Amino acid sequence: MPRPLRVAIVGAGPAGIYAADALLKSEAATDPGVSIDLFERMPAPFGLIRYGVAPDHPRIKGIITALHQVLDKPQIRLFGNVDYPTDLSLDELRDFYDAVIFSTGAEADRALDIPGIELDGSYGAASFVSWYDGHPDVPRTWPLEAEKVAVLGVGNVALDVARILAKTADELLPTEIPPNVHEGLAKNKALEVHVFGRRGPAQAKFSPMELRELDHSPNIEVIVNPEDIDYDEGSTVARRANKQIHMVAQTLENWAIRDVGDRPHKLFLHFFESPAEIVGDENGKVVGLRTERTELDGTGNVKGTGEFTTWDIGAVYRAVGYLSEELPKLPWDATSGTVPHEAGRVVEGGEHLRSTYVTGWIKRGPVGLIGHTKGDANETVACLLEDHREGRLHAPQAPGEDAIVRHLEARGVAYTTWDGWYRLDAAERALGEPHGRERIKIVEREAMVKASLEAAEAAEKAVEAVEAAEAAERP
Missing domain, CATH: 3.40.50.720 (NAD(P)-binding Rossmann-like Domain)
Structure with missing residues (x-):
């Protein structure tokens, strides 16, 4: 048969x-x-x-x-x-x-081969994403001591990282973030987030909706330097041929010409700045970022100008791609x-x-x-x-x-199993319900497995036990 x-x-x-x-x-x-x-x-x-x-x-x-x-x-x-x-x-x-x-x-994070990439305070965006998304196999804390932070890359992951760093913890509280992430973000000292791209607005890989969402937070002032709005023939051709490229460029142009407001957190989008070196102090900690100014070459690509700037930066996140x-x-x-x-x-x-x-x-x-x-x-x-x-x-x-x-x-x-997912889903929703939230994500692998194998009530007790154990270990 x-x-x-x-x-x-x-x-x-x-x-x-x-x-x-x-x-x-x-x-x-x-x-x-x-x-x-x-x-x-x-x-x-x-x-x-x-x-x-x-x-x-x-x-x-x-x-x-x-x-x-x-x-x-x-x-x-x-x-x-x-x-x-x-x-x-x-x-x-x-x-x-x-x-x-x-x-x-x-x-995993794709490597970026520049001096200083190994310094304390230099991070991969994928690692940070795993932390704030409650991945069970990463540490439960994240250092958020820097007041000025750089994000390298002009894709949607870079926008996500920049937005999470620039928002307040309470803005994210209605989401599914677990308690340890809210607690960590509440201690975040970042007041300025600088996103750097080595090419221009027409070469940015943002999706239009993701880009516009940056401006929706009442606490984030998005700032674009008018000098960074530049196009060559290759850029113009790309913009005419692709509606998304045009929409991204148009949004950036509108931000570049408006007056800077008074929202407390500043998010700067820099173009034509190629990361050249992460600067460290005598203790091996990040204290700056050195970039080389670039210019368009007519094809949509860029070349270095030999003009360098050192930015006052306390932490650097590279969002230059994932790696399998x-x-x-x-x-x-x-x-x-x-x-x-x-x-x-x-x-x-x-x-x-x-x-x-x-x-x-x-x-x-x-x-x-x-x-x-x-x-x-x-x-x-x-x-x-x-x-x-x-x-x-x-x-x-x-x-x-x-x-x-x-x-x-x-x-x-x-x-x-799939039936176990229904139980885990119910347990996460049960955790969120008393707080008016759709769900609170369970983080610990052991608690996730327990929730998948048992009823939601037992899973909630398992989560509480894990949280109590973590609290007991804190100094």
Whole structure:
């Protein structure tokens, strides 16, 4: 009797869930059907949406509603709190599944090779994002001692970091931020945040809506130097050809010509300033940022002018891109931080690695918006299904749906499930309800797992126990 096509997806963020959705919408989903298991190293699903999007972006987090509908499908199972390759290796995945799709995304910070990058007070934006989003595997505190802070980069992550640093803690209190993040932000001393880009307004990678949101806070005064509004022929062509570029440039122009107001926190957007060095004192702490003034070369690119400025800065956050982590047993391109592939088929030594695929940022690099991963998923799934039709997939040794469950339980893995997510979700909402908040995010991995395995009331007690233990450890 024919059995369903068994597919494992490693990574339950948007890319992995979109791949599952593409499989379910394919012809293969009809008799005998498709059976999909998603493996996620966090106890909760949704990846970047839960741990990479700023908490004051409920519109973007609304994408979870669509992803939720996919995970509700009976052909899909979620195994959370399962780490590749510690809990489940590639060889073991091949024992249970016809094909494996890796969609592990990107969480690390891309390096920036300038002097002083290693100084105390120099941080990666991804690390800061993980902290304020309550990632279970990062420290619970963050140093926020600097009154003047620099953010390097002109993408949406740079805007998120700058906005969180410039807002007051109470502005963020209605969001899902956990108590430790609110407590940390309440001690934030930043009064000036400076965002630096080495090119001009037409080359900024902001989305128009994200940019305009900077100006919505009653506590943030956004300031743009009129001398930074400049375009060459390449910039003008780009602006005419792309509506989003035009809208970003127009917003920056409007800010450049207005009078500076009296909001208490100042957020400066600097263009044509290329970071050259992070300046430290004798104790190895950041005390400044040195930039070189640049100018457009006619094509939309820039060249250095040899004119340098040293800015009084006490902390520097680099938001120059995310970087994926190398996956054991898979080929790796260290330059791009991706797995080599052809249309999603993993390639090693010039040959397709049988039954092994990639999608999302591990496939194409951390560029584009969340919705762009749908195209990646469709392409990868099309290749997988073609290989299935042509008989190019390997035959798993134990394709039954209960085999992986027995394997994880025998190994003692405390995995969470989709039903467990409903329990965790209920526990977080229960924590927020007394405070008039939609939810308060549970941070500790142990508490997340406990909430996923038990009723919401028991989970709340687990959270209280963790918080009490943390309080007892504080001096």
